[in-house]
Amino acid sequence: MPGRDDVSSTSDEPVSTGAAIVAVAVPETLSANAEIGKLAYDAKCAVCHGADAAGQDGAAPPLVHKIYEPSHHGEAAFLLAAKNGVRAHHWRFGNMPTVEGVTDGDVKMIVTYVRELQRANGIN
Incomplete structure (x- = not known):
């Protein structure tokens, strides 16, 4: 999956709404835990990491990316x-x-959501 690692930003800059960095195929259905995770993700993560974890140009990277596959970035x-x-x-x-x-339980559900998105996009 293509990704952009040449976008510069600093934590002092305001988060801006930018274009998605990667195209994300969203599964037709999500597990119950992933649905809960999507709600938490939308409330706490999407402002920076974009809709469906596609990243936002100028704000934050996509989580649907091989860098965040389970073997490299586990739940912890x-x-x-x-x-x-x-x-x-x-x-x-x-x-x-x-x-x-955000609670540990929230993050656990968010990870479930992100992992289901990743699998739908060939990241295992």
């Missing part, structure tokens, strides 16, 4: 990112801040 990586933020290392969007008001 998502939990730590939400709780502690992440220093930029794969992309040039600046550091990811902590996600306020």
Whole structure:
């Protein structure tokens, strides 16, 4: 899946609504847990990572990308990112801040949603 790693941003810049970075095929149906995860994702993650985890030009990377496949970024990586933020290392969007008001249970459901999107796009 193509991705853009040449987009620069800093954490001090306001999040802007940009074009999706990747095209995401959304499955016709999601599991019950993924449906819950989609609600949490839409409330807490989509503002930066875009609709359906496709990323947003100038804001944040796509989560439907081979970099975030389970063998490279497991569930614990998502939990730590939400709780502690992440220093930029794969992309040039600046550091990811902590996600306020998200629980471990929320993140678990969000990961379920993202994994189902990834599988629908050939990322296993």
